[in-house]
Amino acid sequence: MSTIIDRRSSGTRSTSNQERLQRRVRARLKSAVEKMARSGSIEDLANADQPISIPTRDLHEPSFRRDLSNSSWERVLPGNKEYRRGDEINKPEGGAAGQGREGSPDGLGDDEVAIVLSADEFLDLLFDGLALPNLRKTAQGDVQAEQWRRAGFIKDGSPSRMHVGRTMRAARARRLALRAGKRRELQELEEARSKLQEEISTRIARKEDVSLEQERLKNLEEQISILARKIKAIPFIDEADLRFAHIDQQPHPITNAVMFCVMDVSGSMGEKEKDLAKRFFLLLYLFLHRHYQAVQIVFIKHHSTATECTEQAFFGAREGGGTLVSPAIMLTEDIMTKRFPPERWNVYVAQVSDGDNYFADNTVVAEHLHQLLPRLRNLFYLEVNRENASDLLQLYESIAEDYPELITARASAREDIYPLFRTLFSSEEVPNHV
């Protein structure tokens, strides 16, 4: 007798084990992820499932084992070709086959385990503990945060959350409901009994036979006592009455936020500069997308003129020409005023440039920054690949002395970007200068 079952559709069941494994090596996974973010291609990192190697010694499972390198043994082997009894064979140097410790019972000797992270798990580790600085509650908006909220009452829960009032109310309702019918019946029976008793007494007075009535009375009394017992048996409180206050995690809209990404795409931005800039923006983009589903992102690229563009155009940008920074600042200001009024939006600007700017433009930039900055939460200015601070950076730094919203930083190698990113977004209080 045989049954054949197609199990293929029931899927895999390893998730719970996987989850426990990741939990165990979380610290190590995190440092591995950060290391990858420093050197590898971020696009690749964020798109594919990432295998991360964890040394097995972190996941070692000890047990009592024999140490074969340190004891005598006899072993039977197949494939003898030339040996005779009594032959002596030199032991291999450094303990090869047959020496060493007895393997683990599962027969594994590899010293690394690869743990595959999904893209989301990867990003969660990458951006663990980061948040947008200085986010303020403006008007009710789209940015979501999870919040514990009371969510009615449930029938099961931990004793500490038991709601006494609700429980007693349910108990009372149950007692009433269960009693009502019986009470009514009892009342009817009692009435019938008193009638019968009257009848008996009148019959006795008339000296008539009452044996039949006595029988009925006995019967009635029995029924009454049964009912009374039943009513008494209804418990004061029952497991079904228990009510527990329920709390639930609910998305809670708090704030509107918008991030302006401003990138210099002029001719002076070479391969390396662009790579650094894009790396920064890509991290920013992934971070905002993963953590704040509702943050708006505006992409602006500029050389001597500035344009708003799509995500694809922004990251694929390849242009040239001279550099003017002021048009980008003006465009930002313009879009902000029209679409994201600062009284209702948390506005952030992230600007990356190599600092090459037409000299006369700097004064225009300064003027506009003075207007713009008070209306922003933060402006991050990142200067890439310069040996010495540019005039533009010096200008920004001098402005930053008056405006703590302005944060400047410099990066000259790929490896700098991720740590920099972490410092920019790691706490609510950001140092003015990184």
Add this chain to the structure above:
Amino acid sequence: MSKFLFTDNDWTFPRLDAVTEAIAVIAAEELHLDTYPNQLEVISAEQMLDAYASIGLPVYYAHWSFGKQRAIESGQYRRGEMGLAYELVINSDPCISYLMEENTMTMQTLVIAHAAFGHNAFFKNNAFFRQWTDAEGIIDYLAFAQRYIAQCEERFGMDAVTDVLDAAHAISRNGIDRARRPRHLSAREEEQRWQERERYLEQQVLEIWRTLPPTHTPSTHSPDIFPSEPQENLLYFIEKNAPHLEGWKREILRIVRKITQYLYPQGQTKIMNEGFACFVHYHIMHSLHAKGLLTDGTLLEFYASHTAVVMQPDFDDRRYSGLNPYALGFAIFQDIKRICVAPTEEDRRWFSFAGDPDWLKHIHFAMREFRDESFVLQYLSPKVMRDFHLFSLHNKVDEATYRVSAIHDDAGYQHLREALAQQIADSSRPPDIQVISVDRWGDRQLRLKQMDQQALDLEEAQKTLGYIQELWGYDVHLDMEDQTLTAPQPRSDDEA
């Protein structure tokens, strides 16, 4: 119309059905196999990796080590370093066999013969399995274990449960009563038992006693020895005797112990189990072909996989990784048949049953009554030793060379047999470590003693002692021949 069960190589459910039926006839009529009802389940490669990770069990509680196992194996599989088994079979009633969906129809036929009839019959009839496992109750019990541990995680937190499981796993190999026959499992009874225990414990909490001032009565107990005899089952001993272990932790130890016990016979009968299954599939495939149910092409494909499975690389071959249980087991079972059917003069000297035409009787007897160690000692014949070119090496720690202690010749056969049996016995047994005393009226320290002479891996032993101490709650020492190991101090300081 041809009688072939199939001519092209894609499997379909009707074909699986037809093949199973044809095999069942041969298994019953020609091999007289007594089997559990079969439940064949077709699964994907991913699911096979899942099954690997949980030692082939269809239901298992969650633990990170299974996740690690899966990560390692799926890595090897993806890199192409490891092929997946064509099948996996569970000692349960009904007997569950997993068939990989990638298999060709020929492979499915082979796998059904091998697992659903070979292993199945072995599970049902081998004395060791009959004594130690309960095929009927296991699935329910595993489901109970999974449920219970999930509940514990909910109540006491994932980390607390993981700690207990880690510790229990560390000594699970020392969680077997080798000399005693275990009781059968029943999930319902188990569930009832722990509920009763919980209820009882709750009744025992008498608030009023707590208000009494402690009385100091001098202990009148003489320092007796506890336990009265050394105990080899560490898991059981701790479960029953740890001074302060919470009830749910004891229950988890019990679960780990029960499952280890269920798996114990598998480790003791690798050679026999695989050998017998190979013997069965070999017979059945030939019989199907002889009846005209399989094409010649199918038979050739079968030979290709069969020879790959029972191949034994030489010791100096790059592929060598120990004796192949499939190869050795298959060779011995085939040899038992040969000794019956076509005995040589040598066989008559070695085996009293040589020449008895009823070979099936002897195959059945061998399959039922032995385990690897005794099987090799009883049936490993000179011919098989010659075919495998077996020889034995003796290693002494303080000598610069290995010595060849025996080869496959008249002077060596007996020695080889014994050496191999000993080797099997050693590798299937953990180091013999037993509880010898508990200082019950003093500081409650637990003393273990190593009862065999073989050197222990000290670093491992130290860590394992740490786990034991975590469960026991007081100091733990391990006496060895030349030194005493003490568990590392608990990490309570930095946790406080």
